[in-house]
Amino acid sequence: MVTPFKITKNPIKVLHVSSEPSWRGGEQQLTYLYSELEEKGVQQIILCATDSVMEAYCKEHGWNYYTAPKKTGVAIKFSKNIKSICKKLAIDLVHTHDAHAHTFAIIAAAIFGNKTPLVVSRRVDFPISKSRTSIFKYNHKRVKKIVCVSDKIKEITAVDISDQSKLITVHSGIDLSKFEGSYKKGKLRVELGLSSQLLIGNTSALADHKDYFTFLDTAIALNKLRSDCYFVIMGSGPMEVEIKTYADKLGLENITFTGFRNDIPEVLEDLDVFLITSKTEGLGTSILDAFACNVPVVATAAGGIPEIVIDEKSGLIAPVKDADLLAKQVDRLLNDQQLKTDILKGAKETLNWYTKEATAEKTLTVYQEVLGR
DSSP: OOOOOOOOSSOOEEEEEEOOSSOOHHHHHHHHHHHHHHHTTOEEEEEEETTOHHHHHHHHHTOOEEEEOOOSSOOHHHHHHHHHHHHHHTOSEEEEOSHHHHHHHHHHHHTTOOOOOEEEEEOOOSOOOOSHHHHHHHSOTTEEEEEESSHHHHHHHHTTOSOGGGEEEOOOOBOGGGGOSOOOTTHHHHHHTOSSOEEEEEOSOOOGGGOHHHHHHHHHHHHHHOSOEEEEEOOOOTTHHHHHHHHHHHTOOSEEEOOOOSOHHHHGGGOSEEEEOOSSOSOOHHHHHHHHTTOOEEEEOOTTHHHHSOBTTTBEEEOTTOHHHHHHHHHHHHHOHHHHHHHHHHHHHHHTTOBHHHHHHHHHHHHHHHHTO
């Protein structure tokens, strides 16, 4: 659905491209960005995959959007739509929000002749593929800025970028207003039938890079240190069957998988420790959610996580896959009230820098720089 842009003096017109059919951190960040930039007078439209969660979200909120089918391989329809939308609506700038969207925008430029400048968001903390196609698409002349969600991603990406001035860090942010409601504490504990047990959990997608196998190994290690813990995983994803099978193999009984839920702000504060065991991570916005709910964090030093979880200040850190040390760090937090108090204070101070408003403001500055406004 597309409604005419409002007539304002010299507005920036942006086409956001999102090709993911499901809903994860990148899609959430796009919706935050759209809503904030809308308030700043930026005229926006989203091109998303047909029948995607993003399409449903756009419909629900009355946002401007187009759709295109995303099939296996190169989606020519997506690329042609980018070119036609840019021409029809006189788009100033295309902002891609995932790897496939980036590819489609480059095809629109290289094959179909779209001359609209590109801003590319990069959220993953592994190197760009050494294939000629990947190197080409990141160094294409239409790519004016590569927005990395952490300094670590910027560092990793820089290796394969010929023009380093294209790289910039704009950290992801969260919507603090979601956590300002007067929720009744204890909802999750009642649901799980818990009384005095200490609750350790995570709310991330059950995806490979989240490494829930190490989460489960940590649970086993912590059970050897103490007998008063219970574990909860709130999320769904492509690795769900494998992760549950591994939990059964370990004989881990003091754990519940709740599946995906949309009431995280209401239940997150019931956790005694938020445990995230990712092996790769762009930034880790679920950590920021925990900060907002006053829940202390123990995390692996994956990707951009150490930029927000500063060891001994805003959380506790352990190396990737080190289940024994992760368990010891959780145990420390549960035993040391002063350490917990100090870490929660540091987390609150850190959180002020990672809001959706700050992310949008920095992104708008990037747009203005690209367009010379």
